[in-house]
Amino acid sequence: xxxxxxxxxxxxxxxxxxxxxxxxxxxxxxxxxxxxxxxxxxxxxxxxxxxxxxxxxxxxxxxxxxxxxxxxxxxxxxxxxxxxxxxxxxxxxxxxxxxxxxxxxxxxxxxxxxxxxxxxxxxxxxxxxxxxxxxxxxxxxxxxxxxxxxxxxxxxxxxxxxxxxxxxxxxxxxxxxxxxxxxxxxxxxxxxxxxxxxxxxxxxxxxxxxxxxxxxxxxxxxxxxxxxxxxxxxxxxxxxxxxxxxxxxxxxxxxxxxxxxxxxxxxxxxxxxxxxxxxxxxxxxxxxxxxxxxxxxxxxxxxxxxxxxxxxxxxxxxxxxxxxxxxxxxxxxxxxxxxxxxxxxxxxxxxxxxxxxxxxxxxxxxxxxxxxxxxxxx
Numbered sequence: 001x002x003x004x005x006x007x008x009x010x011x012x013x014x015x016x017x018x019x020x021x022x023x024x025x026x027x028x029x030x031x032x033x034x035x036x037x038x039x040x041x042x043x044x045x046x047x048x049x050x051x052x053x054x055x056x057x058x059x060x061x062x063x064x065x066x067x068x069x070x071x072x073x074x075x076x077x078x079x080x081x082x083x084x085x086x087x088x089x090x091x092x093x094x095x096x097x098x099x100x101x102x103x104x105x106x107x108x109x110x111x112x113x114x115x116x117x118x119x120x121x122x123x124x125x126x127x128x129x130x131x132x133x134x135x136x137x138x139x140x141x142x143x144x145x146x147x148x149x150x151x152x153x154x155x156x157x158x159x160x161x162x163x164x165x166x167x168x169x170x171x172x173x174x175x176x177x178x179x180x181x182x183x184x185x186x187x188x189x190x191x192x193x194x195x196x197x198x199x200x201x202x203x204x205x206x207x208x209x210x211x212x213x214x215x216x217x218x219x220x221x222x223x224x225x226x227x228x229x230x231x232x233x234x235x236x237x238x239x240x241x242x243x244x245x246x247x248x249x250x251x252x253x254x255x256x257x258x259x260x261x262x263x264x265x266x267x268x269x270x271x272x273x274x275x276x277x278x279x280x281x282x283x284x285x286x287x288x289x290x291x292x293x294x295x296x297x298x299x300x301x302x303x304x305x306x307x308x309x310x311x312x313x314x315x316x317x318x319x320x321x322x323x324x325x326x327x328x329x330x331x332x333x334x335x336x337x338x339x340x341x342x343x344x345x346x347x348x349x350x351x352x353x354x355x356x357x358x359x360x361x362x363x364x365x366x367x368x369x370x371x372x373x374x375x376x377x378x
Contacts, residue, residue, distance in 0.1 A: 001190040003117035003323055004330030008039060009046045010188075011084050011113060018111060021051045023078035025071060025109070027102065028086035030057040032300030036290075039086065039300060051082075058090045061105075062098035068105075075108035087299045088114035089319065091133060092126040094143050099129050106133050117326065118319045123170050124150055124179075131183060139182055150175050197336045198329055203260060203310075205252040207344045214246050215346055219378050240316075243348055243378070248278045248313055253342055254285050257310070260340070261286070270306050272298070272324050274313035282312060298324040307335040312342055314352040321356055347378040 001007050015021055032039050033055050040055055054074065060067045075081045083106055085091065091099040106112055112134050120126045128146045131138045139146060147153070152172040157164055207215065222239040261269075267288040273279040274294055282291045290306055292298070294313075298320045306328050315321050329337045343349050 001115065001117060001188070002192040003326030004194075004333075005117075005190045005192045006331050007086070007115040007117075008042045011115065012043060012046050012049055014113065015082055015084075015111065016050050018080075018082075019050070020080045021082050021111065023074065023081040024049055024051050024053045025075060025081065025083045025105070026053055026055045026086065027058050027061065027083065028055075029090060029296075029299050030059045031297050032086060033057045035297065035301060037300075037302045042302060058085075058087075058098050058102070061101050062096070068101055072105060072108070075105060078108075080111075081109045082111035083109040083113070085112070085114045085133060088116045088130045088133070089118060089126065091129055092122070094125075094129040094132070099133075103129070103133050118322060124173055125170075127179075127183070131186070134186060138186055150179055192329075192331075194329065194331070194333055196329070196333055198325070199336055199338045200341070201338065202341045202343050203256050204343050204345070205250065205256045207247045207346055208250045208252060211247040211250055212346065215243050215348075218243050218246065223378075240348060240351075243346075244313070244352075245275055245277075247344060247346065248273075248275050249281045250344065253312065253344075254281070256342065257286065257312075260310075264308055268306055269308045269310055270303060270324075270327060271310045271312050272315075274315055278313055292324075292327075294320045294324060298327070301327045302330060302332075303327040304330055304333045307333075307337050309337070309339045310342065311339065314341070314343075314349060314356075316352055316355055318356055318358075351377050 091102050151170050153170045155168045157166040269289040271289050271291050294315050
């Protein structure tokens with residue numbers, strides 16, 4: 001279900017129609033459980049569940065043995081427990097501790113429901129662990145078999161001195177009709193149609209000269225070390241992160257926004273930041289605005305009272321960008337929603353925009369680009 005279509009209400013209607021359920025475990029991101037708009041309040045707004053509900057953050061289940069074992073014991077002692085995994089993309093990685101623990105907890109539940117507006121953000125492998133949580137009988141195959149059945153991939157091995165390095169790339173997909181036939185009975189899809197518009201604009205700025213100089217210094221430093229590029233599979237990721245961080249708090253960005261707030265009410269804005277430093281600077285410069293983090297606060301918040309959104313720092317992750325734009329474009333919104341992208345005059349900004357347009361992840365995008373192409377773009 002697309003963000004804003006009312007997944008919590010659907011959950012209530014479904015589980016309240018099963019009278020034998022005697023315990024519901026609602027698992028979601030920390031911010032959705034304890035953040036600005038806790039999911040408990042949203043559930044209560046729609047009348048609540050008939051059965052007792054235990055709300056736990058997926059991060060707590062991952063990091064705290066005490067929380068994990070407590071939840072496990074409660075599920076085991078219930079006669080007919082149910083689990084709702086909100087924002088199930090949080091368990092897409094089959095190797096993550098949180099995924100393994102949620103799949104284990106799911107073994108004690110008679111009914112399970114996963115909720116997400118963007119179930120696939122990286123590649124088709126995101127589907128496996130989410131379906132495995134619901135029931136291993138749905139796909140009835142291990143992750144390696146799933147990959148071999150539905151993914152085309154290439155392995156490249158390169159020898160450097162006495163060491164060798166192997167990288168694997170997914171290059172396409174196959175047997176998709178077969179995959180649909182396996183999962184279609186377990187998936188419900190709902191689109192969002194509101195009588196309001198989403199309007200996108202760009203606010204251009206020039207990176208401060210001293211910061212731009214440091215930006216190009218980092219570019220040359222990283223791209224001139226070919227061996228380092230190969231040894232570290234994430235060298236391009238590290239490069240772009242550091243280069244972007246250099247100009248994240250450029251004075252010109254704040255000057256552009258000050259002019260913007262002469263026309264628009266500051267208190268009606270959401271400002272998304274990527275870095276802690278830019279979050280702190282924005283809170284100081286714009287105290288009336290709501291400052292949020294992409295990673296922590298782009299999911300599960302209901303902010304219909306804030307019709308304006310500013311993307312202060314660009315983000316590679318299309319899912320986070322998409323989810324961030326749906327905090328105010330939701331059921332109950334009566335105003336047009338306006339979104340403003342701050343765009344600087346360096347190549348990296350255009351590179352990220354291109355990536356977002358392609359709706360793919362950062363690492364996937366950079367796999368298809370050569371060093372020479374990156375030098376020209378940046």
